[in-house]
Amino acid sequence: MNISQAADASGLSAKMIRHYEKIGLLQGIHRSASGYRLYSGEDLHRLRFIHQARRLGFSLEQIRELLSLWGDHRRSSREVKALAMQHLEDLDTRIQELQAMRQMISTLADTCHGDDRPDCPILDNLAASSTDKNTS
Amino acid sequence: MNISQAADASGLSAKMIRHYEKIGLLQGIHRSASGYRLYSGEDLHRLRFIHQARRLGFSLEQIRELLSLWGDHRRSSREVKALAMQHLEDLDTRIQELQAMRQMISTLADTCHGDDRPDCPILDNLAASSTDKNTS
DNA sequence: CTTGACCTTACCACGATGGCAAGGTTCAGG
DNA sequence: CCTGAACCTTGCCATCGTGGTAAGGTCAAG
Numbered sequence: 001m002n003i004s005q006a007a008d009a010s011g012l013s014a015k016m017i018r019h020y021e022k023i024g025l026l027q028g029i030h031r032s033a034s035g036y037r038l039y040s041g042e043d044l045h046r047l048r049f050i051h052q053a054r055r056l057g058f059s060l061e062q063i064r065e066l067l068s069l070w071g072d073h074r075r076s077s078r079e080v081k082a083l084a085m086q087h088l089e090d091l092d093t094r095i096q097e098l099q100a101m102r103q104m105i106s107t108l109a110d111t112c113h114g115d116d117r118p119d120c121p122i123l124d125n126l127a128a129s130s131t132d133k134n135t136s
Numbered sequence: 137m138n139i140s141q142a143a144d145a146s147g148l149s150a151k152m153i154r155h156y157e158k159i160g161l162l163q164g165i166h167r168s169a170s171g172y173r174l175y176s177g178e179d180l181h182r183l184r185f186i187h188q189a190r191r192l193g194f195s196l197e198q199i200r201e202l203l204s205l206w207g208d209h210r211r212s213s214r215e216v217k218a219l220a221m222q223h224l225e226d227l228d229t230r231i232q233e234l235q236a237m238r239q240m241i242s243t244l245a246d247t248c249h250g251d252d253r254p255d256c257p258i259l260d261n262l263a264a265s266s267t268d269k270n271t272s
Numbered sequence: 273c274t275t276g277a278c279c280t281t282a283c284c285a286c287g288a289t290g291g292c293a294a295g296g297t298t299c300a301g302g
Numbered sequence: 303c304c305t306g307a308a309c310c311t312t313g314c315c316a317t318c319g320t321g322g323t324a325a326g327g328t329c330a331a332g
């Protein structure tokens with residue numbers, strides 16, 4: 001199986017697959033006589049694992065660990081769960097940051113009439129917060 | 137006012153301030169005889185504006201437009217609001233993506249007992265979704 | 273044999289920020 | 303006056319994950 005077929009079958013791009021190999025997420029990929037990468041069913045399984053983990057927002061470093069745990073039959077589910085919980089916390093943090101922004105923008109946009117007049121609470125706020133101290 | 141004082145007063149780092157100048161968000165910054173950047177009260181106002189806009193998650197490109205609108209007394213509040221609404225949509229999209237991830241991770245973590253045993257629904261799911269078709 | 277569709281490697285780009293290095297400036301204390 | 307610390311300058315590299323592009327090799331169908 002060529003790289004573009006593996007890409008289609010895994011949902012990744014050929015570019016990503018080469019990248020994952022370069023950073024060590026994939027190893028021992030076979031090559032044809034002319035140097036083409038050849039993917040086995042097992043390789044494909046691994047690629048799909050990576051794709052799904054990326055869809056859940058895990059970083060490539062985290063995926064490296066997940067793959068290692070996946071391949072280790074003596075691992076404890078505790079380790080995997082800890083990794084997932086850490087990622088959950090990261091997600092929560094990012095969600096809350098974005099929601100705080102969303103809330104503020106939304107409030108400002110509500111008070112801006114958004115017509116031909118030039119006065120605008122949004123710009124006023126950006127400029128006014130300038131004189132606050134709690135601009136973190 | 138030196139750059140480190142401007143940094144302290146604006147909440148930005150000196151590094152960021154130089155960067156913002158390089159990409160054109162700040163112009164006409166005065167220099168001392170020896171080449172040190174010197175910041176006026178107006179410059180500081182602008183820096184704080186940028187800082188606040190960054191805190192609300194606007195990109196530097198969006199901030200470039202906001203600054204342009206801020207300085208244009210003939211602009212309509214419509215333009216500003218449109219920019220804010222666009223950003224709001226972007227935020228909503230990102231929040232929803234993260235929440236979908238969060239939901240999935242949370243569900244998987246709930247079903248993982250997280251003890252010394254090796255079986256783990258989290259890894260099973262990552263591996264199993266591998267055989268799904270809807271792996272987008 | 274040609275053509276087009278694949279493959280290879282290697283480099284540059286994004287966005288926003290941090291870090292480091294090599295060198296110049298300023299100021300206070302001895 | 304000299305020295306050292308604490309500033310300033312520019313320039314380059316790193317991050318993270320992905321895309322683009324170039325220059326070249328390979329393969330299969332016509």
